[in-house]
Amino acid sequence: xxxxxxxxxxxxxxxxxxxxxxxxxxxxxxxxxxxxxxxxxxxxxxxxxxxxxxxxxxxxxxxxxxxxxxxxxxxxxxxxxxxxxxxxxxxxxxxxxxxxxxxxxxxxxxxxxxxxxxxxxxxxxxxxxxxxxxxxxxxxxxxxxxxxxxxxxxxxxxxxxxxxxxxxxxxxxxxxxxxxxxxxxxxxxxxxxxxxxxxxxxxxxxxxxxxxxxxxxxxxxx
Amino acid sequence: xxxxxxxxxxxxxxxxxxxxxxxxxxxxxxxxxxxxxxxxxxxxxxxxxxxxxxxxxxxxxxxxxxxxxxxxxxxxxxxxxxxxxxxxxxxxxxxxxxxxxxxxxx
Numbered sequence: 470x471x472x473x474x475x476x477x478x479x480x481x482x483x484x485x486x487x488x489x490x491x492x493x494x495x496x497x498x499x500x501x502x503x504x505x506x507x508x509x510x511x512x513x514x515x516x517x518x519x520x521x522x523x524x525x526x527x528x529x530x531x532x533x534x535x536x537x538x539x540x541x542x543x544x545x546x547x548x549x550x551x552x553x554x555x556x557x558x559x560x561x562x563x564x565x566x567x568x569x570x571x572x573x574x575x576x577x578x579x580x581x582x583x584x585x586x587x588x589x590x591x592x593x594x595x596x597x598x599x600x601x602x603x604x605x606x607x608x609x610x611x612x613x614x615x616x617x618x619x620x621x622x623x624x625x626x627x628x629x630x631x632x633x634x635x636x637x638x639x640x641x642x643x644x645x646x647x648x649x650x651x652x653x654x655x656x657x658x659x660x661x662x663x664x665x666x667x668x669x670x671x672x673x674x675x676x677x678x679x680x681x682x683x684x685x686x687x688x689x690x691x
Numbered sequence: 692x693x694x695x696x697x698x699x700x701x702x703x704x705x706x707x708x709x710x711x712x713x714x715x716x717x718x719x720x721x722x723x724x725x726x727x728x729x730x731x732x733x734x735x736x737x738x739x740x741x742x743x744x745x746x747x748x749x750x751x752x753x754x755x756x757x758x759x760x761x762x763x764x765x766x767x768x769x770x771x772x773x774x775x776x777x778x779x780x781x782x783x784x785x786x787x788x789x790x791x792x793x794x795x796x797x
Binding site for chain 1: 750771785788
């Protein structure tokens with residue numbers, strides 16, 4: 470059965486925008502399963518439940534997991550984590566780039582041969598799609614030369630070559646196109662207003678999408 | 692705080708950090724409202740620091756882990772910054788990515 474794997478970031482964008490309930494109709498249209506790894510569940514539920522600020526969001530996500538809308542899965546990813554975190558080197562020391570939860574989600578997407586890996590987080594997306602751009606970004610920001618361990622990079626590139634990345638943005642645009650948000654088109658609200666509100670909501674609550682991309686999506690949907 | 696300032700002026704970083712740690716631990720002795728306000732300031736400072744680390748290319752998960760905050764805190768903050776607008780963040784044409792996403796639902 471086909472499936473999508475979600476990283477913590479994409480679920481956070483959805484729940485903080487009050488859009489998580491759209492996953493159910495989207496899943497029916499997708500005709501497949503939605504997965505998260507166990508460590509993502511920890512970041513989405515267990516950790517925020519320890520505080521007050523995002524406790525409600527944690528309870529909402531917990532309910533979605535309980536109802537099997539997001540299925541959880543566990544895997545051992547220590548070697549992949551070490552591999553990624555030894556790829557970029559500055560001053561002869563590796564840069565610890567990513568966390569276990571992020572790597573678990575990526576590994577799960579590969580192991581399950583997912584149709585796509587849903588990730589709003591910029592670093593992980595760059596690592597998969599264009600690690601050289603990530604190197605350039607770090608060099609510009611850190612004012613320092615970054616060296617890439619080419620053997621590790623080649624191995625990693627082979628490992629992720631079939632991974633396709635989408636963000637919560639694309640998922641919500643699909644929901645918009647299916648008319649799943651038409652209930653918000655009340656009074657004088659136009660489709661363009663709704664789209665603008667949707668895309669800015671996603672961006673302002675953490676999805677790594679640029680203003681230029683927001684503008685281009687609005688143009689594309691006209 | 693005066694002691695911490697003195698340590699910092701004398702370039703005694705370890706002494707500065709120790710003094711600050713003691714100060715934070717002793718917060719429970721002050722009035723509950725003041726205690727809350729001071730903790731909020733520290734929490735906001737952590738989130739702001741975390742966003743700068745993420746801006747330099749470290750992932751959200753790793754940054755949150757480093758600073759002991761949740762990813763919710765961090766994403767809520769970074770969304771209001773220009774981090775996602777960095778020129779290097781652009782990888783695939785938005786139309787192409789959207790077309791691919793559409794194809795998953797056919």
